[in-house]
Amino acid sequence: MKKKIWIGIGVAALIIIMIGVSAYRTAFAKPLAVEVMEVKQEKISSTLMVPGTLELQEEQNVFPSPELGKVEEILVEVGQQVKKGDVLVRFDDSQLVLEIEQNKISVESGYLRINQLQKQKEHLDSRKKDLSEQIGKKEAEKQLAAEYDQNEMELRLANLDLKQTLLQKEALEERVKDFELISLVEGTVLAVNENATELVTEVQEPLVQVGSLHSMIATGSLSEYDVLKVSNGQKVTIKSDVLPNEEWQGEIIDVASVPQNTGLANPMENQAVQFPIIVQINDGIQLKPGFQLIMEIETEEKEGLVIFSEAVVYEDDKSFVYLVNDGIAHKQEIEIGLTSGERMEVVEGLKAEDTIVLNPSDKVSDGMEVTLE
Structure with missing residues (x-):
């Protein structure tokens, strides 16, 4: 009996100690330090990501021609600068x-x-x-x-x-x-193929390729769902995996009115319809024709409340942020509109100059006292 009494006393003492420690932590623990951002009214645009290929805007390929006879002489070499009207190839008759x-x-x-x-x-x-x-x-x-x-x-x-x-x-x-084929563009001789002088080949390669390296375009294709969102003059940001830290600016200069021909033998066969587009690159680009690109097309621009995506927490198909008021974090549901990279438009749930937590960790909870870093 005496032993049981001592055990009970020990358990009660342990409980009292745990309650005391918890009370101490509550009374003396420091608020959680969090990084925050201010909600601002800014311009934001929605973007459409499209793969593309870098091409020369002005290019000329000279091929062998049975009508002109055999090639007598190729008059240019790789790297040579040519003007419009310069003779590139002379044929023999x-x-x-x-x-x-x-x-x-x-x-x-x-x-x-x-x-x-x-x-x-x-x-x-x-x-x-x-x-x-x-x-x-x-x-x-x-x-x-x-x-x-x-x-x-x-x-x-x-x-x-x-x-x-x-x-x-x-x-x-x-x-x-x-019998003299002249240059139709002003630019640089990019390729000379002496082996292409034979007239009969299955896949004919050009004798001479001329192009302007100072005038480049990006080409790509849009689905039937996206083509209605794109029109001439829209801004485009161009990136490449080859130079991940670089980007170039451009604009849409042509959106095809009809889809490109896929070459399928059966026209009734289901196929994804693609509409070609052309983007004029405004800046000098340090890549070569044929390089693969990522094109971010700005399809809509508006003024709105903007936050960073890293501030958003998702639960049960809903979006939340932690709104900080008087040092207390409040869980706030929001409605998201346009998104552009890491920036998001908040349609409902916040107002300008609100302060929200960036990168909220699992330690942040509704009603928690926080301090700003």
């Missing part, structure tokens, strides 16, 4: 070369024939002078009239033939230009 040589002979022959007829006329003039002294001017003209007429007719025909030959020469010179 043996038949045209033969026609040009024949025309040269015809032109030379025409000039020789005219020169010969002019000398004949000079000879007639000399004979006419001698005869005029012997038999008189009128009689001399009468005797030589037929020869003068013949010389004049032949000289006129020779001039007509030469004129026609010279016109043929001009036409041949124009045809020569057809």
Whole structure:
């Protein structure tokens, strides 16, 4: 019996000690230190994330052409700067070369024939002078009239033939230009493929590729659900995994009115409809054509109450923050509107200049006393 009494006394003492410790902690424990932010009225925009590819805005590819014949010469090299109109590739046409040589002979022959007829006329003039002294001017003209007429007719025909030959020469010179492919853009020679001079290949590679490295675009595609949210002039932030700390600005310059052709044989087959878009990059970009990009398209912008996503706690499909008033944390349900990266619009539940807890830990609870860091 005595033993039981002592056990009871011990238990009661332990309980008293635990209550005392708890009371001490409550009385003397320091409030939990928390990091906070102020709710502000700011501009916020919703964004649409779209994968993209970096491409040259101005680009020209020169391919072999069966109509032009074999490649005679590639006149540029990689890295060379070219202007519009510079000859890039010259093609060989043996038949045209033969026609040009024949025309040269015809032109030379025409000039020789005219020169010969002019000398004949000079000879007639000399004979006419001698005869005029012997038999008189009128009689001399009468005797030589037929020869003068013949010389004049032949000289006129020779001039007509030469004129026609010279016109043929001009036409041949124009045809020569057809066998010279010129640059249509001002830029840099990006590739020269000497092995692409053969005319018959399954996958034809360009002989020469020219493009402007100072003018780049990003291309991508939008689903039928997203395409109605995007229009020309909308701002775009461009990022790349290759340079994670860099970003570039751009804007939408083209949204396709019709979806791109997927090439599926069965048009009745279910397929995701995609609408191509083009983004003009405003800044210089340190990437090469073909690099993969992430495009954040700003689809809507408005003024609203803005907080950081790290302040939000989610429970049972509801969103909460801890609102701090007079050193006490109060759990507050909120309604979220637009989101842009780590920024969120609060549609309901807060007002401007409210103070909320950032990164609330499990130690933060409703009604808890807190101190601001």
